[in-house]
Amino acid sequence: MAEEFRSGSILVTTTRRLLGYRRAIREVAFNSTWNGKGLCIDLNTQAVENPIGELPASDLSGLTLYVPAPEATSVAINGQQVTDLKLNPPDHTGRPSVSLAWPALEYPKI
Numbered sequence: 001m002a003e004e005f006r007s008g009s010i011l012v013t014t015t016r017r018l019l020g021y022r023r024a025i026r027e028v029a030f031n032s033t034w035n036g037k038g039l040c041i042d043l044n045t046q047a048v049e050n051p052i053g054e055l056p057a058s059d060l061s062g063l064t065l066y067v068p069a070p071e072a073t074s075v076a077i078n079g080q081q082v083t084d085l086k087l088n089p090p091d092h093t094g095r096p097s098v099s100l101a102w103p104a105l106e107y108p109k110i
Helices: 002-007 015-027
Strands: 029-034 039-044 064-066 073-077 086-088 097-099
Touching: none
Parallel strands: 039 073
Antiparallel strands: 029 039, 064 097, 086 097
């Protein structure tokens, strides 16, 4: 499993992070527009009222969006431009995509 993780074949995460991501993909709203430069996607974490509170933008880490041209795509979260967008080549579906960064967690040394 460690080898698969290092090669990027599987993702290992904490329960909290996985549940936050699951909530994010259910609740995030988006608006997309074309401008002269390409596709602009604005993700809105405040669109859905939820009794457990506002969706943290950090829960969007790892979110992947299929787009026609990754190099001509910009993404914002609540109007704030995402600067570390990952551009992905076509996957098994044949479609290219962009992903929000999934930063590695730093575990405390015990």
